[in-house]
Amino acid sequence: xxxxxxxxxxxxxxxxxxxxxxxxxxxxxxxxxxxxxxxxxxxxxxxxxxxxxxxxxxxxxxxxxxxxxxxxxxxxxxxxxxxxxxxxxxxxxxxxxxxxxxxxxxxxxxxxxxxxxxxxxxxxxxxxxxxxxxxxxxxxxxxxxxxxxxxxxxxxxxxxxxxxxxxxxxxxxxxxxxxxxxxxxxxxxxxxxxxxxxxxxxxx
Amino acid sequence: xxxxxxxxxxxxxxxxxxxxxxxxxxxxxxxxxxxxxxxxxxxxxxxxxxxxxxxxxxxxxxxxxxxxxxxxxxxxxxxxxxxxxxxxxxxxxxxxxxxxxxxxxxxxxxxxxxxxxxxxxxxxxxxxxxxxxxxxxxxxxxxxxxxxxxxxxxxxxxxxxxxxxxxxxxxxxxxxxxxxxxxxxxxxxxxxxxxxxxxxxxxxxxxxxxxxxxxxxxxxxxxxxxxxxxxxxxxxxxxxxxxxxxxxxxxxxxxxxxx
Numbered sequence: 001x002x003x004x005x006x007x008x009x010x011x012x013x014x015x016x017x018x019x020x021x022x023x024x025x026x027x028x029x030x031x032x033x034x035x036x037x038x039x040x041x042x043x044x045x046x047x048x049x050x051x052x053x054x055x056x057x058x059x060x061x062x063x064x065x066x067x068x069x070x071x072x073x074x075x076x077x078x079x080x081x082x083x084x085x086x087x088x089x090x091x092x093x094x095x096x097x098x099x100x101x102x103x104x105x106x107x108x109x110x111x112x113x114x115x116x117x118x119x120x121x122x123x124x125x126x127x128x129x130x131x132x133x134x135x136x137x138x139x140x141x142x143x144x145x146x147x148x149x150x151x152x153x154x155x156x157x158x159x160x161x162x163x164x165x166x167x168x169x170x171x172x173x174x175x176x177x178x179x180x181x182x183x184x185x186x187x188x189x190x191x192x193x194x195x196x197x198x199x200x201x202x203x204x
Numbered sequence: 205x206x207x208x209x210x211x212x213x214x215x216x217x218x219x220x221x222x223x224x225x226x227x228x229x230x231x232x233x234x235x236x237x238x239x240x241x242x243x244x245x246x247x248x249x250x251x252x253x254x255x256x257x258x259x260x261x262x263x264x265x266x267x268x269x270x271x272x273x274x275x276x277x278x279x280x281x282x283x284x285x286x287x288x289x290x291x292x293x294x295x296x297x298x299x300x301x302x303x304x305x306x307x308x309x310x311x312x313x314x315x316x317x318x319x320x321x322x323x324x325x326x327x328x329x330x331x332x333x334x335x336x337x338x339x340x341x342x343x344x345x346x347x348x349x350x351x352x353x354x355x356x357x358x359x360x361x362x363x364x365x366x367x368x369x370x371x372x373x374x375x376x377x378x379x380x381x382x383x384x385x386x387x388x389x390x391x392x393x394x395x396x397x398x399x400x401x402x403x404x405x406x407x408x409x410x411x412x413x414x415x416x417x418x419x420x421x422x423x424x425x426x427x428x429x430x431x432x433x434x435x436x437x438x439x440x441x442x443x444x445x446x447x448x449x450x451x452x453x454x455x456x457x458x459x460x461x462x463x
Contacts, residue, residue: 010418011451082380083421084310089286090372090425098374098423167422170445173438 013075014168016068017161024065025158029151029192032199039131046129069112076105093182101160104153111150134203144204151196159189213238215247216258216302219266221316232266233258233302244284244291244303245270248317268317275431278366282317283308288371290431291317308371310378321367327387328365331410335400346399353396360393360439362432369436372429374421381415385426388417389439395446408443408450417443 034045049057080102087099118137123129138144163185166172172181217234235258236250248268255265268291270280275293283306284294296303311319337343349357369385370376376384391407394400411417417440426436 004413006414007412007416007418007447007451079421082377083374084377084379086372086374086425090423090428092424092428094422094424095374098421101421164422167437167441168418168420168444170441170443170448173441173445175435175438178437178441 155192220306242296278364327383333390369426372425382419392439
């Protein structure tokens with residue numbers, strides 16, 4: 001990384017976490033939520049994706065998902081490992097959120113890599129992505145647990161990331177506005193978690 | 205000299221010691237006669253006079269930094285029972301014993317409790333934490349500062365470069381280049397000053413460089429730890445907004461960098 005570019009990389013990291021990665025997560029969890037309505041509803045909703053021309057879908061996947069996600073993930077790992085956590089000495093909510101943001105981030109790199117391998121790469125190798133695929137995956141209680149932890153990590157990381165974004169870009173400045181942003185983002189965490197977990201358990 | 209009042213009570217201390225920079229650390233226990241109203245420094249002064257450990261072994265006097273003894277110079281900061289603070293205003297009566305003293309390890313430890321805070325002073329130079337007024341002729345009076353602005357800016361000026369926020373910050377360490385909360389808040393102070401604001405783009409450029417503003421991870425430990433109650437996280441958020449505006453100015457091009 002060239003000299004004096006760190007500010008730009010960090011701001012880019014903050015921005016990409018919301019747009020497009022955060023938006024994609026909300027879209028992804030919403031689509032999954034159709035599984036609550038049963039196998040047909042889920043297959044119908046995901047089948048919509050097949051209507052997009054394959055070449056365009058590939059370009060969109062790389063531009064909207066893989067490239068921003070990889071930058072956010074790998075730069076994020078670097079940020080996480082330069083921190084010296086001290087929640088034992090400063091056990092405030094914010095310091096715990098700081099630590100959890102880094103812990104969930106590291107876990108998500110592993111989880112998402114596995115998730116992509118288990119679904120997208122299997123699709124590229126000829127498997128069909130549908131309700132049955134997910135039902136087979138979460139038939140194992142270990143996998144179900146792994147997915148639930150992954151979903152909760154993602155929803156926390158996004159919700160708390162929105163809080164960080166608002167500070168890092170200078171939108172919430174006063175302690176009061178930052179406090180209200182904490183409440184709002186924790187509500188977002190709760191809602192997204194309910195949506196995400198309700199979807200995964202409906203495959204069981 | 206006032207003679208020590210014999211209260212019959214003692215103060216128990218555990219001090220993390222180290223003889224040389226990067227040297228081995230060891231713990232030593234001390235038992236100091238208690239006097240009413242003691243602070244940590246008075247206990248350290250006793251150890252300096254009688255460098256004997258609790259189990260009666262002769263040792264070297266403990267080294268620490270101090271100067272004003274009234275919590276305005278910032279020199280005597282150390283980690284007391286896990287919390288970084290000034291040892292002059294740390295009262296023995298308010299601390300649980302044994303009192304554990306450690307150096308602020310986010311800085312290079314010179315010896316025992318003495319640390320080298322140079323990185324803070326270097327950071328103040330880097331961010332140009334001053335108001336340049338030198339010229340070849342008398343520049344006259346500067347613009348007036350609104351009173352209500354002066355009042356909150358005064359709070360920022362209470363910073364004594366003590367290093368407590370640096371010790372509390374999880375992103376300030378040997379393995380990271382972050383300049384830390386204290387110098388950032390000074391940028392807000394000098395950019396608020398009406399004469400200082402004439403060079404605000406230079407200070408913003410300094411904190412928009414490597415190891416600058418964007419390295420803050422928003423753990424908000426600094427504002428919780430600051431002994432002077434400086435609104436450090438508000439300063440950082442305010443600078444984030446100023447940096448966002450400056451970033452657009454820099455990129456899209458403006459014919460003037462200040463206002």
